[in-house]
Amino acid sequence: MPPLKDGQIRVRNVYLSLDPTNRIWMQAADSYLPALPLGTVMRGVTLGVVDESRNPAFVPGDMVQGFGGWQEFYSGEAIGWTKLPRIPGVPMTAFIGAMGHIGFTAYLGVMDIAQPKRGETLVVSAAGGAVGSLAGQIGKIVGCRVVGITGSDEKCEWITRELGFDEAINYRKEKVTDGLARTCPNGIDIVFENVGGEILDAALARINVGARIVLCGLIAQYNATTPTPGPYNFAALLLRRATLRAFLVLDFAARFEEAASKIVPWLLSGELKYHIDMVEGLSNAPTALNKLFDGGNRGKLLVKVSEEPKSS
Amino acid sequence: MPPLKDGQIRVRNVYLSLDPTNRIWMQAADSYLPALPLGTVMRGVTLGVVDESRNPAFVPGDMVQGFGGWQEFYSGEAIGWTKLPRIPGVPMTAFIGAMGHIGFTAYLGVMDIAQPKRGETLVVSAAGGAVGSLAGQIGKIVGCRVVGITGSDEKCEWITRELGFDEAINYRKEKVTDGLARTCPNGIDIVFENVGGEILDAALARINVGARIVLCGLIAQYNATTPTPGPYNFAALLLRRATLRAFLVLDFAARFEEAASKIVPWLLSGELKYHIDMVEGLSNAPTALNKLFDGGNRGKLLVKVSEEPKSS
Numbered sequence: 001m002p003p004l005k006d007g008q009i010r011v012r013n014v015y016l017s018l019d020p021t022n023r024i025w026m027q028a029a030d031s032y033l034p035a036l037p038l039g040t041v042m043r044g045v046t047l048g049v050v051d052e053s054r055n056p057a058f059v060p061g062d063m064v065q066g067f068g069g070w071q072e073f074y075s076g077e078a079i080g081w082t083k084l085p086r087i088p089g090v091p092m093t094a095f096i097g098a099m100g101h102i103g104f105t106a107y108l109g110v111m112d113i114a115q116p117k118r119g120e121t122l123v124v125s126a127a128g129g130a131v132g133s134l135a136g137q138i139g140k141i142v143g144c145r146v147v148g149i150t151g152s153d154e155k156c157e158w159i160t161r162e163l164g165f166d167e168a169i170n171y172r173k174e175k176v177t178d179g180l181a182r183t184c185p186n187g188i189d190i191v192f193e194n195v196g197g198e199i200l201d202a203a204l205a206r207i208n209v210g211a212r213i214v215l216c217g218l219i220a221q222y223n224a225t226t227p228t229p230g231p232y233n234f235a236a237l238l239l240r241r242a243t244l245r246a247f248l249v250l251d252f253a254a255r256f257e258e259a260a261s262k263i264v265p266w267l268l269s270g271e272l273k274y275h276i277d278m279v280e281g282l283s284n285a286p287t288a289l290n291k292l293f294d295g296g297n298r299g300k301l302l303v304k305v306s307e308e309p310k311s312s
Numbered sequence: 313m314p315p316l317k318d319g320q321i322r323v324r325n326v327y328l329s330l331d332p333t334n335r336i337w338m339q340a341a342d343s344y345l346p347a348l349p350l351g352t353v354m355r356g357v358t359l360g361v362v363d364e365s366r367n368p369a370f371v372p373g374d375m376v377q378g379f380g381g382w383q384e385f386y387s388g389e390a391i392g393w394t395k396l397p398r399i400p401g402v403p404m405t406a407f408i409g410a411m412g413h414i415g416f417t418a419y420l421g422v423m424d425i426a427q428p429k430r431g432e433t434l435v436v437s438a439a440g441g442a443v444g445s446l447a448g449q450i451g452k453i454v455g456c457r458v459v460g461i462t463g464s465d466e467k468c469e470w471i472t473r474e475l476g477f478d479e480a481i482n483y484r485k486e487k488v489t490d491g492l493a494r495t496c497p498n499g500i501d502i503v504f505e506n507v508g509g510e511i512l513d514a515a516l517a518r519i520n521v522g523a524r525i526v527l528c529g530l531i532a533q534y535n536a537t538t539p540t541p542g543p544y545n546f547a548a549l550l551l552r553r554a555t556l557r558a559f560l561v562l563d564f565a566a567r568f569e570e571a572a573s574k575i576v577p578w579l580l581s582g583e584l585k586y587h588i589d590m591v592e593g594l595s596n597a598p599t600a601l602n603k604l605f606d607g608g609n610r611g612k613l614l615v616k617v618s619e620e621p622k623s624s
């Protein structure tokens with residue numbers, strides 16, 4: 001490993017977050033972040049432990065989060081790295097899930113972008129995923145009727161029985177259009193959209209006047225090799241005077257503290273549950289990433305790169 | 313004509329407004345208003361003169377606006393009819409154009425939905441149309457760089473030389489993608505969208521982070537007989553964290569007075585110009601409506617149903 005320069009840190013990665021947006025980062029063109037040149041380390045959010053520091057803000061043993069990449073050790077500038085708070089009862093993994101960018105995405109997407117009113121119907125796609133499972137629970141906490149769309153009976157059971165969703169649709173067993181007609185008799189007020197494609201189309205067909213579409217992801221088309229049309233029911237946005245708003249959680253850094261102050265009590269009280277889908281070993285990361293696109297994932301997908309320090 | 317009941321009024325229609333939304337009202341399904349049954353009078357906004365009144369709020373001779381329909385006389389309830397103010401220097405036709413629902417749509421679309429900042433680039437489609445030509449001028453008044461897309465050289469000249477747009481694209485002569493690359497070197501911050509289809513797609517390909525898409529109309533697909541896909545560049549909304557918001561001017565009635573208070577001085581000072589495309593005689597209305605969809609219309613399309621009263 002290279003010797004550190006002044007200001008730099010070395011971090012031993014403990015957990016690597018796998019997210020659908022990883023697929024966006026692999027595209028040849030710039031996205032909301034610059035495209036990654038071939039031959040460089042794959043970008044990734046990690047939790048780790050400071051191993052060596054030539055930066056006064058960090059000392060060895062600090063638990064940190066940052067863009068540590070798909071590697072065992074990160075060596076470089078400390079920009080973008082933050083220390084993790086120690087909160088009794090909140091495990092380290094939570095900081096890459098409910099208490100990290102995933103939880104903030106769900107919280108800010110529901111509260112800021114959707115601005116839900118009590119009694120409204122919220123539909124969440126990829127509801128068994130990391131963000132979707134939290135977004136639906138937050139919708140319940142603020143008084144919405146919540147319907148989740150997932151890709152397996154197991155996940156449908158999990159979100160309704162354990163997470164408290166009102167209804168679930170398994171899109172592999174039931175046409176989403178039929179499922180939404182069954183579960184949303186009064187139409188849809190909010191769509192928390194992670195998928196796009198036919199699932200978004202089916203939701204748009206049932207939106208109410210003034211609906212809000214939180215555009216969080218479009219998993220269905222990240223792997224497309226030919227141009228993908230937008231939703232056929234696009235005109236429903238016009239006729240129902242809907243607002244569709246996309247957002248990137250990184251733009252909301254000023255709100256993370258508020259989000260955390262809400263999420264921690266919900267986690268500690270058990271109102272907000274999360275599941276970690278843990279993959280052992282960095283070498284399994286490329287294969288595990290596919291689980292985000294083939295419906296195989298439930299909850300937050302993490303790769304365990306090395307052991308947590310004993311003290312955590 | 314039927315005798316009036318208590319509370320009813322009879323209105324002689326003077327001007328009938330033709331709008332792209334007329335095509336939406338003709339669809340078999342309900343839209344933001346109920347579908348019109350076959351055999352009924354076609355819905356339409358009119359300016360007229362009260363001819364007879366059994367309603368204490370109206371007297372014969374009053375100039376009024378309402379859903380007078382495609383007919384010479386409206387006879388019925390007074391609900392939805394409003395008296396026109398008399399403003400020296402503002403002709404009657406303005407109240408169905410710049411000072412009516414058209415002007416309010418342009419004003420509220422730009423000011424409320426787009427929330428423009430000085431120096432931002434605003435692209436307006438159907439820029440030679442009633443709403444588009446006003447929206448672009450309002451964009452200029454608030455300090456935007458404004459690019460209009462129209463269907464003829466004549467309209468391109470009109471919007472740049474007379475209305476003050478910075479640039480114009482004739483989509484029949486130049487690929488819109490090329491035209492936007494030529495005229496929007498720094499990308500697009502606001503799209504005032506009246507058309508949809510390939511024009512919206514070309515605009516989405518160039519939107520900047522935080523772009524606002526004001527979804528005012530989708531003329532391109534109102535006549536479609538097969539399902540029309542949404543924009544192929546739909547994912548640009550996600551990657552650029554854009555907000556797309558559709559609106560119906562009728563939802564903003566509480567803001568009309570504010571809009572009027574801004575628009576009247578602009579009209580009187582000549583900062584805001586409008587053009588009336590006048591069609592003579594109700595029998596020409598069905599044919600004239602096509603002008604809104606084949607690029608033949610410039611400015612506000614009106615049908616003169618009968619003569620203005622001498623006093624106006």
